[in-house]
Amino acid sequence: MALLRYQLACLAGRMIYHLLRLTGRQASTLPGRVTLLIDPEALAISARGRQILCVTGTNGKTTSTSVLARLLESGLPAGSRVLTNAFGANLTSGMMTVLLQSKAGDFVVLEADEAAFARAAASLKPQLILVTNIFRDQLDRYGELDTVYKLILKGCLDAGQDTCRLVLGADDPHVAALGSSSVHTTYFGAQASECAPRHQSGNMTDAAHCPVCGSLLTYQGRSISHMGLYRCPACDFSRPEPEYRFRRQTAADTSAEAAGSLELTYCRVAGAQGPQPLIFQEQLTQLLPLRLAGLYNAYNICGAVAAALTFIPQMTLPQVRAALEQVRPSFGRLERISYGDKSVCFILVKNPTGMEQGLRLVSEAKDAGGVIFFLNNHVNDGVDISWIWDAPLEQVRLPAMPVGAGGQRRGDMALRLHYALGDSVTIAQSEDKLALVRQFLAQCKPGQCLYLLPNYTAMLQLRQELAPLLGYERRWDPKQPRPAAADPSRLTTARPAVNTHAEEKQDGKVK
Amino acid sequence: MERSNEPQGLKQLKLCHLYPDLLNLYGDIGNIIALTQRARVLGVSLERQAVSMGTVLDPEAFDIFFIGGGQDAQQTAIQGDLLKNKQGLCQAARQGKVILAVCGGYQLLGEKVGLANGSQMEGLGILDVRTESGSGRLIGDTVYQADFLQPDLDGPAVGPTDRRLLFGFENHGSRTYLQGRARPLAKVLYGYGNNGQDGTEGACWEQVYGTYSHGSFLPKNPAMTDYLIRQAYQTRYGCTLDLPAPDRLEIQYESQARAQAWQRVAAQLEHHKAGGPV
Numbered sequence: 001m002a003l004l005r006y007q008l009a010c011l012a013g014r015m016i017y018h019l020l021r022l023t024g025r026q027a028s029t030l031p032g033r034v035t036l037l038i039d040p041e042a043l044a045i046s047a048r049g050r051q052i053l054c055v056t057g058t059n060g061k062t063t064s065t066s067v068l069a070r071l072l073e074s075g076l077p078a079g080s081r082v083l084t085n086a087f088g089a090n091l092t093s094g095m096m097t098v099l100l101q102s103k104a105g106d107f108v109v110l111e112a113d114e115a116a117f118a119r120a121a122a123s124l125k126p127q128l129i130l131v132t133n134i135f136r137d138q139l140d141r142y143g144e145l146d147t148v149y150k151l152i153l154k155g156c157l158d159a160g161q162d163t164c165r166l167v168l169g170a171d172d173p174h175v176a177a178l179g180s181s182s183v184h185t186t187y188f189g190a191q192a193s194e195c196a197p198r199h200q201s202g203n204m205t206d207a208a209h210c211p212v213c214g215s216l217l218t219y220q221g222r223s224i225s226h227m228g229l230y231r232c233p234a235c236d237f238s239r240p241e242p243e244y245r246f247r248r249q250t251a252a253d254t255s256a257e258a259a260g261s262l263e264l265t266y267c268r269v270a271g272a273q274g275p276q277p278l279i280f281q282e283q284l285t286q287l288l289p290l291r292l293a294g295l296y297n298a299y300n301i302c303g304a305v306a307a308a309l310t311f312i313p314q315m316t317l318p319q320v321r322a323a324l325e326q327v328r329p330s331f332g333r334l335e336r337i338s339y340g341d342k343s344v345c346f347i348l349v350k351n352p353t354g355m356e357q358g359l360r361l362v363s364e365a366k367d368a369g370g371v372i373f374f375l376n377n378h379v380n381d382g383v384d385i386s387w388i389w390d391a392p393l394e395q396v397r398l399p400a401m402p403v404g405a406g407g408q409r410r411g412d413m414a415l416r417l418h419y420a421l422g423d424s425v426t427i428a429q430s431e432d433k434l435a436l437v438r439q440f441l442a443q444c445k446p447g448q449c450l451y452l453l454p455n456y457t458a459m460l461q462l463r464q465e466l467a468p469l470l471g472y473e474r475r476w477d478p479k480q481p482r483p484a485a486a487d488p489s490r491l492t493t494a495r496p497a498v499n500t501h502a503e504e505k506q507d508g509k510v511k
Numbered sequence: 512m513e514r515s516n517e518p519q520g521l522k523q524l525k526l527c528h529l530y531p532d533l534l535n536l537y538g539d540i541g542n543i544i545a546l547t548q549r550a551r552v553l554g555v556s557l558e559r560q561a562v563s564m565g566t567v568l569d570p571e572a573f574d575i576f577f578i579g580g581g582q583d584a585q586q587t588a589i590q591g592d593l594l595k596n597k598q599g600l601c602q603a604a605r606q607g608k609v610i611l612a613v614c615g616g617y618q619l620l621g622e623k624v625g626l627a628n629g630s631q632m633e634g635l636g637i638l639d640v641r642t643e644s645g646s647g648r649l650i651g652d653t654v655y656q657a658d659f660l661q662p663d664l665d666g667p668a669v670g671p672t673d674r675r676l677l678f679g680f681e682n683h684g685s686r687t688y689l690q691g692r693a694r695p696l697a698k699v700l701y702g703y704g705n706n707g708q709d710g711t712e713g714a715c716w717e718q719v720y721g722t723y724s725h726g727s728f729l730p731k732n733p734a735m736t737d738y739l740i741r742q743a744y745q746t747r748y749g750c751t752l753d754l755p756a757p758d759r760l761e762i763q764y765e766s767q768a769r770a771q772a773w774q775r776v777a778a779q780l781e782h783h784k785a786g787g788p789v
Contacts, residue, residue, distance in 0.1 A: 145585060210531075214588055216532060216564075383651070384680050389541030389727045411768030415730055416541075418764040419548050429767065 002041070009039035010046070028089035032096025037430060039220045043096055044123035049104035052124050054159075056117040056152055057132030059354060060300040062088050062330040063292065065111040067301055067323075071308035072107055074323035084109040086317035086330075088456070091116045095124070112421065114151050121155035128165045129156055132300065133172040133227065135353050151209065154179050167307040169299065170242040171227040177211035178239060182467075186225075188306040189242035191265075194295065195221030195228040212237045217245045225353045243267055244306040248290065248298050262290040262298055264305060264511050265334040270424065291327040291333055294361050296354075301327070333340055334361075337470050341446040342369070344437070344470065346462075349373070349416025350381065350455045355391035362451045363398045370440040372404035374458035376412040376500055385409050393420035402443050404428040406436050407458045434465050471477065521556040521727035522741050522752075527573040529579075530589050531561045534616055537682060539579030541727025542613065546575065549736040551730075554755055557622035559626050564589065567708065574743040578616030580725060586615050587722050590632050592713055593619060597635050607746040609739050610719040613728060614683055617713065618642040618722030629686065634678055638714045638721050639693035645686040645706075653679045654776055655703030655712045660734045668700075671766070671773035676700075677712075678772040679724030687723070689714055702778045710720045718742050731772060733765045 015036030020027035037040050039170045053072075069084040076082065083106055085098045090113040096413040102108055112120065121129075134148050143326045156166060166182045170189035179185040206216045208226035215234035222228035231238040244266045264283045288305070290298065301324065306321075309315055329335040335346045347362075355373075362371045377385045398421060405414040405427050414427040419457055421427075430436040440450050454462050517657035528543055543559060547660060550557035557575075562568060570787040581589070605609055610620070618624045621640035630643075655677040656668050668676045675695055696703070696713030704712035705723065713722035720739070722728060727738045744752040754760065773780075 146582060214584070228614035358529070384537065384682060386538030386541065386680060386725055386727055389538030389544065389730070390535075394544075409771070411764075412731070415764040415768045419544050423761075427764065 001231040005039045006042055006045050009035045009037075010100060012038055013096070017097065017100060020472045026087055028085065028097055029085045029093040030097075031100055032098075033093035035096050035100060038060050041123075043092060043099065043120060046096070046099040046102070047124045047511040050099070050102055050364055051105075052126040053107070053109045053128045053130070053307065054112050054117060054121065054124065054155075055130045055307075056108065056112045056114055056129075056155065057133070057169070058114065058148065060132040060303075061090065061113075062268065063110055063297060063300040063333055064304050064307075066330045067131065067304035067327055068307050069109045070323040071304055071315075071320065072311070073187045074107065074319045075308055075312045076107060081106045082109065083107070085111050087233045092120050100343065105429075112155075114148050117155040118151040118158075122158035124159070126159050126164055128307060128311050129159060130167045130169060130303055131169065131175045132303055134168050134174040135225065135351055141260045145433060149177075153178055153181060165310055166321055167303065167310055169227070169303060170240045171223055171229075171299075173217060173230055173237075173239070174207050174211050174225070176238070176240050179400075182382060186300045186306055186310045187240045187242040188244035188299075189239070190223045190228075190295075190299070190302075191247035191263075192221060192229060194249050194298075195219075199447060207217045210235060212235050224299075224357065244302055244309075245294055246298055246302040248285070248295070255258055255291065262288045262301060264288055264302065266306070266309070270420060283439065286320075287322045288325075290319060291324065292329060293364050294334070294355055296393075297334070302377055309457035336449070337472060339441060339470055342441060342444045343439070344466075345449050345451050346459065347451060347453050348456065348459055349453045352387050352390035352392070353387065355453070356393060356396065358398045358451075358453045358476070359391075359393055362453075363396050364450070365449065367447060368401055369401070369444030369450055370402040370404070371398075371418065371451040371453065372406060372428075372440060373413050374407040374434060374452065375409040375463070376455055376458040377405045377409050378457040381458070385386060385412055388413060388416045391416075392418070396420075398425075402428065402440055404430070404440060406433045407454065408431060417463075433462055437462075437466060437469070452492075469504070521554060522744065522745060523556045523558060524577045525572060525626075526557050526559045526577065526741065527554050527589065528559055528561045529576060529593075529616070529702030530563050530577045530585075531579070532563050533585040533589050534579040534581040535679075536580040536582065536614065537725045538727045539613055539725060541725075542579075542611065543579060545727065545736050546620060546740065546763045547575075547731075549733055550721075550740050552755070552760060553737060553740055553752060555740060555783070557740075557754065558601065559736070563788035564592050567586070568599040570599040570606070570608065573603070574635055574747050575584050575739065576600065576603065576608065576610040578610075578612040578619065578694065580587060581617070583628075586619065586624070587626070587632065587736075593635065594633065600635055601637055604717055604719045607742075609746070610637070611724060611739060612719075612721045613725050614723055617723065618685060618687060620719065620721050621687065621714075622716065624778055625685065638716055638718055639671040639691035640689050640705075640714050640721070642685045642687045645684060647722075649703035650686045651680070651702055652772070653677075653681050653704070653712070654700040654773075654780065655679070655704070655724070656700055657697035657735070660735045660738060668776040671769040676773075677735060678731045678769055679728050681723045682725070683723050684745055687714070687721075696720055701779055718746070729744040731768050753767055757786035 013031040016034050017027050017031035052253045069082050081096050083102050090111040095110045165184040167177055167186045170187035187396050210217055210232040213235040215232055217230040218233055220229040229239055246262050246264050249261045249263055267283050279437045280473050333348055337344055347358045349358040364370050377383045403425055410429050414429050417427050444450055547557050598786050612620050619634045620638040621634045622636050623641045624634050625643040627644045656675050661674045667748035693714040696715050699710050699712050741752045
């Protein structure tokens with residue numbers, strides 16, 4: 001009976017999947033949602049016989065997931081299938097949708113929302129968990145910051161301490177503290193040179209407290225926000241020495257596309273498969289291709305490499321290189337689309353650190369011809385947008401360029417930007433995203449790039465609304481090559497009817 | 512946040528930001544940013560000092576005190592330290608200095624704070640309020656009416672340009688009840704307020720203000736921000752702060768954000784505008 005129910009549930013899910021695909025939809029969550037509605041046990045049953053790797057944390061999940069999937073494709077024996085949930089569909093419904101397409105023996109890399117991870121880990125029994133970082137993110141969904149830590153800790157414990165390997169960001173105190181829950185822990189982190197002895201930022205809101213005893217941590221250097229070389233003055237908690245350490249070697253051209261290379265130092269270890277103490281064999285330092293700009297992406301790539309080499313210890317350097325050569329921006333993360341002799345670049349920003357890092361990237365890009373923030377407060381974004389005040393935008397020196405605000409909460413965004421950038425900068429506002437982008441593109445000089453910084457649902461809407469202008473497929477396919485250059489003559493075409501409810505909103509991440 | 516190109520001879524006010532490393536939930540820093548920016552517009556230089564654990568406050572040194580919100584764990588962590596400054600803060604309150612506290616900080620200004628785990632914590636007792644833990648969080652957009660911001664007006668506010676309207680966002684599990692000498696900061700037009708029952712939001716006494724509104728509270732309410740700065744100025748210098756010419760009081764971006772906030776809840780406020788009961 002139970003089996004019949006499961007088969008029925010999967011059948012229904014698959015039918016919906018194919019129907020949605022036929023009608024040109026992304027079908028990234030609805031099939032799984034229906035399957036789980038019919039059989040709540042379907043996640044656990046369908047995970048059996050698959051090799052599951054979970055990626056969770058607050059920032060960098062999507063990029064880390066996609067890089068890890070590429071690394072596995074490259075490092076696993078020929079004929080292995082690697083599946084993953086693209087489009088950021090990272091709730092149980094999205095994970096179920098991927099599992100529907102899997103068969104026994106497949107490798108499944110699942111991006112998991114923190115709360116969904118806590119619920120699903122016991123069912124999924126992953127072989128490996130990669131935790132990126134724990135930033136303040138969508139707090140009205142999770143209530144409190146410590147809650148996120150406890151959610152992830154619960155998931156790690158549920159996954160099974162004997163079999164599951166943890167790959168953890170050493171530079172984030174809360175993530176590092178998860179390591180005590182497993183004997184199979186691998187750490188990755190930045191070299192000291194990436195952690196500038198940044199003065200304690202004036203507002204102290206990125207201060208971090210010891211996850212063990214609650215004292216204020218002291219820092220030898222910080223990389224991003226509360227991440228860096230920390231130590232607790234009161235107890236013996238400190239940043240663990242990472243097995244995988246990186247530093248960036250930046251290319252001369254600092255535009256977002258050419259990112260230079262990643263110098264990775266790591267130790268090949270013996271005995272990595274069992275609980276016995278690790279024995280370091282040799283220390284290697286390698287230069288790896290870095291196709292994504294920004295320090296946070298260097299973290300993401302380092303984490304993915306650490307996870308891949310932990311999972312496949314025999315993976316060779318050429319295999320790693322080949323995979324990293326192919327890394328492309330994930331859905332809306334530094335995605336660049338050319339538009340005649342100009343271009344636009346999407347950077348998803350959905351929390352204070354992401355927003356500050358996004359603006360910093362624009363301020364450093366030599367080709368920046370303008371920047372527009374798009375802020376929505378749909379339930380999928382978190383209805384509370386107060387986090388924009390926590391983004392230390394005051395610390396970024398933005399060169400003179402047009403600045404704009406769009407989206408449902410453009411008024412709040414414009415006010416935030418006004419306070420951060422001062423009276424001399426006018427913030428253009430419009431309800432009409434397409435018109436705003438057109439206006440800003442017209443102000444860009446040839447060779448310049450217009451940077452668009454939306455949050456989650458704003459990104460989905462923006463992609464839909466800009467599709468006719470920029471000439472890409474509305475349905476985004478990570479396997480497809482980059483969109484062809486758009487024809488600027490489209491600038492003058494009439495605005496087509498736009499579906500303001502992007503698909504993800506209909507069958508999206510609603511809990 | 513501070514501007515370097517300030518003209519000479521600016522009147523100075525000093526802001527004490529209490530426990531910014533521990534009480535900083537939901538964009539509370541936005542209130543500090545707004546105070547600093549509006550002070551500059553009003554021709555006042557606001558100097559901010561962060562004060563955290565282990566410091567004995569000199570209440571004389573400051574004109575405005577700000578305490579943000581925090582989780583139960585952080586509230587518990589600072590409670591003992593805060594009580595050491597009880598005398599100083601009470602003295603500041605009696606002298607008419609401005610104290611603004613949001614959410615967790617507001618609760619700690621009260622007599623007693625009940626925690627989710629059933630225990631009870633002693634507060635500063637500056638505001639005559641008590642807080643109990645409740646089931647279910649009160650989360651969402653808020654619109655309040657604070658009549659002291661424009662005492663010459665009567666009746667319900669009819670639009671976002673009305674300075675009495677306060678826009679915010681609330682997210683709290685506890686319920687706060689007013690008693691004795693505490694007066695509500697505002698009445699609730701939209702949202703839950705102190706407890707979701709009595710239609711009150713926040714509390715005030717002398718120049719001490721507590722509110723559940725963050726998101727952040729002050730940026731979208733420049734009338735409230737200006738009011739606090741002028742009160743602090745009055746207490747420090749014993750005279751009214753002369754306002755710059757109206758055209759220099761620019762609140763274009765604030766007004767746009769307020770107009771959009773109003774629009775989001777306008778439908779639910781229709782019957783209020785018609786003068787019906789709220």
